[in-house]
Amino acid sequence: MAGRLLSHALTRVWPSFVSLAIGFLTAMASWVVLCALLICTLLVFTLPLLPPLMIAVRKLIALDRWRVSRYTGREVTERYQELSGPFLGRIVTVLSDPATRRDLLWLLVHPVASLPLSVLSIGLPGAAVQNLITSLIWWLVPGGLKSSFGLPVDSWPASALNLGIALTAALVSCLVLPWVATGEAYLARALLSPPKASMAQRVAELTATRAAALEAHGAELRRIERDLHDGTQNRLVAVVMMLGIAERGLRRDPASALPLVLKAQNAASDAVAELRDVVRSIHPPVLEDRGLDGAIDALAARSSIPCTVDVESLRRLPAAVEAAAYFVVAEALTNAAKHSGADHISVRLTIRGDLLTVEVVDDGHGGADEQGGTGLNGIRRRVEAFDGHTELSSPEGGPTVLRAVLPTGA
Amino acid sequence: MRIMIAEDDALLREGLVLLLGTEGFEVTAAVDNAEDLLTAVDADPPDVIVVDVRMPPTFTDEGLRAAVEARRRHPRLAVLVLSAYVEDSYAGELLAGAGTGGGVGYLLKERVGKVADFLDSLHRVAAGGAAMDPEVVAQLLVRRKADDPIRTLTPREREVLSLMAEGHSNTTIGELLVIGAGAVHKHIGNIFTKLDLPSTDGAGHRRVQAVLAYLRA
Numbered sequence: 285m286a287g288r289l290l291s292h293a294l295t296r297v298w299p300s301f302v303s304l305a306i307g308f309l310t311a312m313a314s315w316v317v318l319c320a321l322l323i324c325t326l327l328v329f330t331l332p333l334l335p336p337l338m339i340a341v342r343k344l345i346a347l348d349r350w351r352v353s354r355y356t357g358r359e360v361t362e363r364y365q366e367l368s369g370p371f372l373g374r375i376v377t378v379l380s381d382p383a384t385r386r387d388l389l390w391l392l393v394h395p396v397a398s399l400p401l402s403v404l405s406i407g408l409p410g411a412a413v414q415n416l417i418t419s420l421i422w423w424l425v426p427g428g429l430k431s432s433f434g435l436p437v438d439s440w441p442a443s444a445l446n447l448g449i450a451l452t453a454a455l456v457s458c459l460v461l462p463w464v465a466t467g468e469a470y471l472a473r474a475l476l477s478p479p480k481a482s483m484a485q486r487v488a489e490l491t492a493t494r495a496a497a498l499e500a501h502g503a504e505l506r507r508i509e510r511d512l513h514d515g516t517q518n519r520l521v522a523v524v525m526m527l528g529i530a531e532r533g534l535r536r537d538p539a540s541a542l543p544l545v546l547k548a549q550n551a552a553s554d555a556v557a558e559l560r561d562v563v564r565s566i567h568p569p570v571l572e573d574r575g576l577d578g579a580i581d582a583l584a585a586r587s588s589i590p591c592t593v594d595v596e597s598l599r600r601l602p603a604a605v606e607a608a609a610y611f612v613v614a615e616a617l618t619n620a621a622k623h624s625g626a627d628h629i630s631v632r633l634t635i636r637g638d639l640l641t642v643e644v645v646d647d648g649h650g651g652a653d654e655q656g657g658t659g660l661n662g663i664r665r666r667v668e669a670f671d672g673h674t675e676l677s678s679p680e681g682g683p684t685v686l687r688a689v690l691p692t693g694a
Numbered sequence: 695m696r697i698m699i700a701e702d703d704a705l706l707r708e709g710l711v712l713l714l715g716t717e718g719f720e721v722t723a724a725v726d727n728a729e730d731l732l733t734a735v736d737a738d739p740p741d742v743i744v745v746d747v748r749m750p751p752t753f754t755d756e757g758l759r760a761a762v763e764a765r766r767r768h769p770r771l772a773v774l775v776l777s778a779y780v781e782d783s784y785a786g787e788l789l790a791g792a793g794t795g796g797g798v799g800y801l802l803k804e805r806v807g808k809v810a811d812f813l814d815s816l817h818r819v820a821a822g823g824a825a826m827d828p829e830v831v832a833q834l835l836v837r838r839k840a841d842d843p844i845r846t847l848t849p850r851e852r853e854v855l856s857l858m859a860e861g862h863s864n865t866t867i868g869e870l871l872v873i874g875a876g877a878v879h880k881h882i883g884n885i886f887t888k889l890d891l892p893s894t895d896g897a898g899h900r901r902v903q904a905v906l907a908y909l910r911a
Contacts, residue, residue: 510753517778518703524807525709529716532809551705 297458300465301409303355307468308402310348311395317341318391338378341387348394349476355469360476383478390475398468405464409457415450419443503669504604511562511662519555523548565666567607568614576606576633580613584631588621589646591629598633601640601692608670609633609642612663612688616644619659624648624684635692642688650682663688695820696740699724700731700757701776702749706803710744713806717813726750728760735764739771742820746803747777747784758784769795772819776803782833785826786910789903798902799825799861815861824861824902831859834909843889844909851888854881859905 317340324330324337342364349360364383378384411432422429422437429437431446526548533541570579577595584591601609613631620629626648634641652660663686664674672690697719701707704726711724723734727750735743743764747757761773773796775788785800797819805827806812815825835856838844847855850871857867868878885891891908 513748513778514703514753518706518803521778521803521806522703522705522709524804525706525713528807528809528812529709529713532716 296462299355300461301406303351303465303469304398304402304405304461306351307348307394307398307472308406310344310351311398311402313344314391314395317344318395321391335374335378338384338387341391345387345390345476348390348472352469352472352476355465356473358473360473361478386475386478390472393475394472397471401464401468405457405461408453409461412450412453412457415446415453419447419450499671501604507665507669508562508566510665511558511565515558516555516562519551519558522551523555526551565607565611567603568610571603571606571610575600576609579606579610580631580633583610583614583617584629587617587629589617589624589626589629591617591631594630594632596632596634598635605640605670605690605692608666608672608690609640609688611666612642612686613644615659615663616686619652620644620646620648620684623652624650624682626682626684638692640690640692642690644686645683647683649680650678650684651680652676652678652684652686660686695742695816696720696722698722698731698734698740698743699745700726700728700743700749700760701746702726703746706746710806713809717809728756731760732764732767735768735771739768742772742774742797742816744774744776744816747775755784758788762788765795772796772798772822774799774801774816774819774825776801776806778803780827780829780833782830782906782910785830785906789824789906796820797822797824800830801825801827802829818861818863823863826860826902826906828856828860831856831909834859834906846888847885851881851885854878855885855905858882858885859902859909861902 317337321334321337321341324333353360364381414432418429418431418437420443422443427438431437431449433449435442435446435449437443437446526544530541530544530548533544568579570582574582575598577593577598580593580595584593600606617629617631620626624646626646629644629646632641632643632645634643660676667674667688667690670690670693672688674689675687676685678684697714699707699710699714699721701710701724707724707726711721714721722738722740725731725734728745731743731745743761745757745761747755749757757777758775761775765771765773773788775784777784777800780800780802788798788800799815799819801812801815805815819825835844835852844852844855853871854867857870862870864875864878864882868875871878889908891904
């Protein structure tokens with residue numbers, strides 16, 4: 285009997301006690317945070333502190349989520365929206381995130397529900413222990429002691445009665461604590477978990493991203509088709525046409541044919557070059573071998589204008605995205621070499637959240653015109669195929685800044 | 695003969711101007727988009743327009759639509775459409791939208807390289823006839839059902855049908871197949887009977903229209 289009680293105490297009661305004790309701490313902390321949030325919101329000038337405060341709230345709640353997960357043996361998860369971008373954007377993200385509303389609800393309900401339960405559940409075993417000690421050591425203290433329930437313990441019969449009370453309290457604790465802790469944990473879990481409908485949301489989300497991926501794939505195919513059609517195919521038609529005219533010329537006046545043959549030759553060379561570009565634009569082999577950063581380093585090393593590369597926190601991205609980023613840098617470097625007259629170019633690649641930013645800056649004379657060259661047009665088309673966007677700033681006198689932002693799709 | 699060209703690729707445009715110039719045609723305008731073509735045609739209608747199907751801004755079929763529109767405004771204008779690839783549905787659209795006026799042609803761009811054939815097509819179109827790319831006709835002949843009357847045609851009659859669909863006159867068909875005028879006439883008579891087509895005379899694009907309409911049905 286005593287052994288079963290002991291093992292029950294160890295396997296059920298102790299974890300319940302720990303869970304309630306941590307719950308007590310998080311409940312206390314949530315009072316503090318709630319007050320801080322209120323003050324922060326009411327004193328309008330402290331509003332900028334709101335996002336960091338919400339981050340703190342998330343940390344606190346992460347602790348409680350861990351506690352509940354551990355106690356109930358089932359993972360309690362939350363999906364917060366990613367915080368990135370400008371300050372105001374982050375505030376809007378935090379405030380509009382449904383997870384934030386759940387956090388706030390937890391801040392309000394958790395202390396009210398958990399604090400009394402925790403106080404009772406920690407107090408009861410505490411009292412049992414205290415009274416047990418009182419019953420054993422009352423005779424050491426002159427005039428006796430008082431039990432935690434106010435009973436004077438100054439004789440052995442009183443001590444025995446008090447010991448009975450202590451054991452009863454311990455017994456009640458052992459019986460009640462697991463139930464209380466379980467109830468409390470399930471309440472907390474209900475507060476902390478995203479609503480059940482989130483599976484439907486998740487499916488909708490996946491459907492949307494899948495559709496976007498297919499759309500990007502389609503746009504990429506259209507781009508390749510257009511590159512082949514407007515470039516290679518037209519060049520080859522030109523070859524055929526020039527040779528046709530030359531053939532007619534040869535019959536009439538052989539001397540007139542030579543310039544046409546040369547033109548046909550040039551057009552054929554162009555066709556080969558454009559075909560090579562199209563093939564490389566589909567997937568540059570160097571990306572496979574050396575990754576995006578290595579491939580960009582190689583591009584920079586080949587550049588006729590000195591070029592520095594700054595790559596920050598780059599990870600492996602989907603092949604198509606890497607190819608697009610590579611293409612942007614390659615085209616930008618070619619453009620700069622042809623038109624900018626720059627002494628130096630710097631290339632920067634950064635990933636923030638799920639956005640890859642490619643920035644190419646040259647110190648040339650500026651005045652780059654998006655309508656003028658096919659290069660910039662090609663960049664824009666390529667980036668738009670991935671639902672990204674391009675910005676070009678090139679005032680007369682320079683510098684020229686080309687920035688392409690690509691969703692990494694991961 | 696006065697010709698206008700609409701082609702967005704600079705090299706091809708120059709090539710066409712050079713080709714037609716050396717062959718003694720008068721190129722009155724060479725533009726790189728559909729809108730400019732319509733303006734130029736309105737200002738000074740030529741005998742023939744040579745139009746690329748895909749041009750800015752959308753790079754789909756604005757050349758084709760401009761050709762149909764130009765024909766609507768100037769019914770006697772002859773239209774020769776060039777394209778990097780052929781679609782029989784485009785040919786149908788072109789013929790349907792062309793009305794009964796001047797000639798209509800639809801050729802792959804690279805046919806320009808066979809200059810003599812290209813010039814022949816151009817003359818045919820300018821004279822009110824038709825020039826359909828052999829590729830268009832081949833596309834239409836490929837997908838035939840098992841019980842199609844076309845399967846009852848002899849190989850020779852199929853050849854004659856293809857050449858008719860391309861827009862050649864009886865005389866040219868005879869020359870191309872090295873057969874006499876009487877034989878050509880007999881073949882054509884057989885074809886029209888076997889396919890149950892209403893008999894149309896001459897080599898005008900109405901015959902092409904009838905044959906293509908039959909093939910597309």
